[in-house]
Amino acid sequence: MSKTCAWCHKPTEIFDVFAPDIPILDWMEEKIIDYCKKNNINKELLWGDKSNWENLELDEEIEAELLVYDELIETISRKTICEECLKEDDKLWRKYYNVDDFDEEFEFDINDLN
Numbered sequence: 001m002s003k004t005c006a007w008c009h010k011p012t013e014i015f016d017v018f019a020p021d022i023p024i025l026d027w028m029e030e031k032i033i034d035y036c037k038k039n040n041i042n043k044e045l046l047w048g049d050k051s052n053w054e055n056l057e058l059d060e061e062i063e064a065e066l067l068v069y070d071e072l073i074e075t076i077s078r079k080t081i082c083e084e085c086l087k088e089d090d091k092l093w094r095k096y097y098n099v100d101d102f103d104e105e106f107e108f109d110i111n112d113l114n
C-alpha cells in the first residue's frame with residue numbers, strides 16, 4: 001500500500017519523518033519580508049525566535065496570518081512527506097532562515113562583530 005505525502009498528497013514511498021503541518025510557504029515568507037520593508041520594520045522583530053510585537057503596530061490581517069502560519073509550522077508531528085517536498089522545504093529554509101548566507105540584512109551584524 002503506498003502512502004501519500006502529507007503536504008502535496010502525491011503517492012510516495014518515503015519513510016515517515018517528523019515535520020510541521022505545512023512546509024515553508026514561499027509566498028508567506030515574501031509577504032513577511034514585504035511587510036517589513038513597507039512598514040520599515042526589522043524582520044527579526046516581526047518574525048522568528050527574537051520577534052517581539054509589543055512595539056509594532058501590526059495590521060490585524062497580517063497579525064492573524066502570522067499567528068496561523070506560526071502555529072502550522074511550529075506543529076511538528078510524525079507524517080509522510082515525499083522527497084520532492086522535503087527538498088523544496090529544505091531549500092526554502094536555507095533561503096529564508098540560514099544566517100550563514102550573508103545578504104544586506106546581515107550587514108549590521110557583520111559590522112557589530114568587528
Ligand SMILES: [Zn+2]
Nearest residue numbers: 005008082085
Ligand atoms: Zn509531497
